[in-house]
Amino acid sequence: DGGITQSPKYLFRKEGQNVTLSCEQNLNHDAMYWYRQDPGQGLRLIYYSQIVNDFQKGDIAEGYSVSREKKESFPLTVTSAQKNPTAFYLCASKREGGLAGNQPQHFGDGTRLSIL
Amino acid sequence: GQNIDQPTEMTATEGAIVQINCTYQTSGFNGLFWYQQHAGEAPTFLSYNVLDGLEEKGRFSSFLSRSKGYSYLLLKELQMKDSASYLCAVPWNYGQNFVFGPGTRLSVLP
Numbered sequence: 001d002g003g004i005t006q007s008p009k010y011l012f013r014k015e016g017q018n019v020t021l022s023c024e025q026n027l028n029h030d031a032m033y034w035y036r037q038d039p040g041q042g043l044r045l046i047y048y049s050q051i052v053n054d055f056q057k058g059d060i061a062e063g064y065s066v067s068r069e070k071k072e073s074f075p076l077t078v079t080s081a082q083k084n085p086t087a088f089y090l091c092a093s094k095r096e097g098g099l100a101g102n103q104p105q106h107f108g109d110g111t112r113l114s115i116l
Numbered sequence: 117g118q119n120i121d122q123p124t125e126m127t128a129t130e131g132a133i134v135q136i137n138c139t140y141q142t143s144g145f146n147g148l149f150w151y152q153q154h155a156g157e158a159p160t161f162l163s164y165n166v167l168d169g170l171e172e173k174g175r176f177s178s179f180l181s182r183s184k185g186y187s188y189l190l191l192k193e194l195q196m197k198d199s200a201s202y203l204c205a206v207p208w209n210y211g212q213n214f215v216f217g218p219g220t221r222l223s224v225l226p
Binding site for chain 1 (some may be wrong): 120123146147149151156157158159161162164166203205207211212213214216217218219221
């Protein structure tokens, strides 16, 4: 079955440490996204990528970095510069082409990141 | 800019009907999505509206008025499993990304 896999499900970060969240999809989708969700709030866009080897900053990119070396993979690194990383992180993908705006996003199950 | 507003919380009784509203301001409209998100889980797609009117899908229906910048999600015959957050989202930047509302947390009581 096609889908999006995020790992790990839970992650703990020590002060000054960089951590990387994995996101893999086998839906053959071109576009991939990273969102952050804080308790009681909606999703805020961190980074997105429309195509391999290209990505764009979202609304809250500071303290985060991404890469898109393969179509299937879009890992997110939470750097030590992100001072408040505790949140639920969601990865999504979407089919492009045609009327791209009318395609829904498909989400992974999320990674919950906490500070030790 | 883009802005989406939804009520924060709603409560309804099992078997009843509930309407969850969403108002939006966006430059260039390209449809509106509704997602359901159970606590600690991924959002799942419910509906998409791009033309005015009501789209029905079983117990769930979604309505859009583009002139008013307004949409609602109608849930009928509520079940306990419908307790979740409901997010509305609009694509922008030619559909390249999305703006999400804050979500409405619905509690269904027995």
